[in-house]
Amino acid sequence: MVFEAPTMTDSSRTWVEELYDHVNQHAQAEQGLLESYIEATEGTESDALAYLVGLIVEDEKRHHRMFSEFAASLQHGLNWTTSGNKVPAMDFYKVDPARIRELTDKSLEYEESDLAALKDLHKMVKEAKDVTLWDLIVQIMQRDTEKHISILSFIKHHLN
Numbered sequence: 001m002v003f004e005a006p007t008m009t010d011s012s013r014t015w016v017e018e019l020y021d022h023v024n025q026h027a028q029a030e031q032g033l034l035e036s037y038i039e040a041t042e043g044t045e046s047d048a049l050a051y052l053v054g055l056i057v058e059d060e061k062r063h064h065r066m067f068s069e070f071a072a073s074l075q076h077g078l079n080w081t082t083s084g085n086k087v088p089a090m091d092f093y094k095v096d097p098a099r100i101r102e103l104t105d106k107s108l109e110y111e112e113s114d115l116a117a118l119k120d121l122h123k124m125v126k127e128a129k130d131v132t133l134w135d136l137i138v139q140i141m142q143r144d145t146e147k148h149i150s151i152l153s154f155i156k157h158h159l160n
């Protein structure tokens with residue numbers, strides 16, 4: 001992954017302006033990376049390579065979208081506009097905290113047990129890690145589950 005060094009700090013520029021440039025650069029770098037992934041596997045005879053790079057491409061498409069939305073959101077911040085902003089404000093005050101706490105607690109419990117089940121599964125497929133993609137697939141799912149736990153914990157933490 002290519003990370004651009006931040007541009008020289010000019011004291012006349014605001015933090016949001018600096019951040020905007022940085023995020024925008026990153027969104028562009030991700031787009032370039034995405035194209036090179038697609039190019040590198042075009043016409044490959046290897047199903048395994050196509051499958052695995054396909055997983056990365058899915059993520060990179062989402063990263064590119066998220067970074068573009070993040071940059072646009074900063075632009076909205078600079079222009080004091082809100083219409084069409086895809087990154088919502090932290091408006092958790094609009095939810096019923098009791099109901100959402102119940103949802104996050106239940107979901108966190110589920111995700112934690114999912115993590116434990118994946119750990120067991122990992123032990124079972126570990127043996128085949130040099131001859132199949134299974135071990136890698138289980139590892140990816142473990143990381144996705146950790147991501148879900150982070151999202152749910154964030155919501156829970158900010159309920160009130």
Ligand SMILES: [Fe+2]
Pocket residue numbers: 001030059060063
């Ligand atoms: Fe990325």
Ligand SMILES: [Fe+2]
Pocket residue numbers: 111114144145148
């Ligand atoms: Fe999950």
